[in-house]
Amino acid sequence: MKHLAVFDWNGTLFDDLDANIKGANAVFNFHGRDPLTIEQYQETFTFPILHFYTANGIHADEYLESHDETAKVYFETYEKAAQELGLRSMVIEFLQWLNDNGVDCMLLSNHLKENVEQQLARFHIRHYFSHISCNDIYDASFILKMNKCDRLRTHMEKHGYNARNAFIIGDTLEEPEIAELLGLTSFSITGGCLNRERLLSSGTDYVIDHFSELFPVVGKMWNLEYKKAS
Numbered sequence: 001m002k003h004l005a006v007f008d009w010n011g012t013l014f015d016d017l018d019a020n021i022k023g024a025n026a027v028f029n030f031h032g033r034d035p036l037t038i039e040q041y042q043e044t045f046t047f048p049i050l051h052f053y054t055a056n057g058i059h060a061d062e063y064l065e066s067h068d069e070t071a072k073v074y075f076e077t078y079e080k081a082a083q084e085l086g087l088r089s090m091v092i093e094f095l096q097w098l099n100d101n102g103v104d105c106m107l108l109s110n111h112l113k114e115n116v117e118q119q120l121a122r123f124h125i126r127h128y129f130s131h132i133s134c135n136d137i138y139d140a141s142f143i144l145k146m147n148k149c150d151r152l153r154t155h156m157e158k159h160g161y162n163a164r165n166a167f168i169i170g171d172t173l174e175e176p177e178i179a180e181l182l183g184l185t186s187f188s189i190t191g192g193c194l195n196r197e198r199l200l201s202s203g204t205d206y207v208i209d210h211f212s213e214l215f216p217v218v219g220k221m222w223n224l225e226y227k228k229a230s
Helices: 017-030 038-044 049-054 062-063 067-082 093-100 113-123 140-144 149-160 174-182 196-200 211-223
Strands: 004-007 104-112 131-135 164-169 185-189 206-208
Touching: 017 038, 017 067, 049 062, 062 067, 067 211, 093 104, 093 211, 104 113, 104 149, 113 131, 113 185, 113 206, 131 149, 131 211, 164 174, 164 211, 185 211, 196 206
Parallel strands: 004 104, 004 164, 104 131, 164 185, 185 206
Antiparallel strands: none
């Protein structure tokens, strides 16, 4: 029986909320809008990303007409800030535990593949993942839609994974929505792009604050031995 653990990257494994906010605020500044506080960001962030910017005062036509310049502004600011940030606590221990128990780990991200691969190399954790699925380009089609669900569905069908033996974890509303559509168990982690209240109302199966909370839950769910995390 094959098990699959699906991880979002930004805000989930990579603790990059600060860089995400700085990138977004660089975009708002580029468009002549006021910056957001952490509270405002976590209250309004959503996918598709266009909806986040329009909810905070940037008109859709204005954003789409300058999406190349906007993307450059965001990623230049984000990448500079991200260099100072690290993984969430106990991420490596959890990935190692899953690998030791024969669980396949997949990284499923909306971020650019080149940037994610660089970050994985910096943290020396690429080898924990049997599959990496990101976006190759940041273009208008990405801005207007979500495609993580389609990518995950294709991967699961191609490799014969049963949704009953899979979970997904993330920090936005996207992961509970994907889980509901595909039949996976969903975990939502606080401290990322959404506040706790939004996660609790998302329909997710579990809301957690720390990766240590996953050991007993996943261990019981899949009958895996687990060590008590300190």
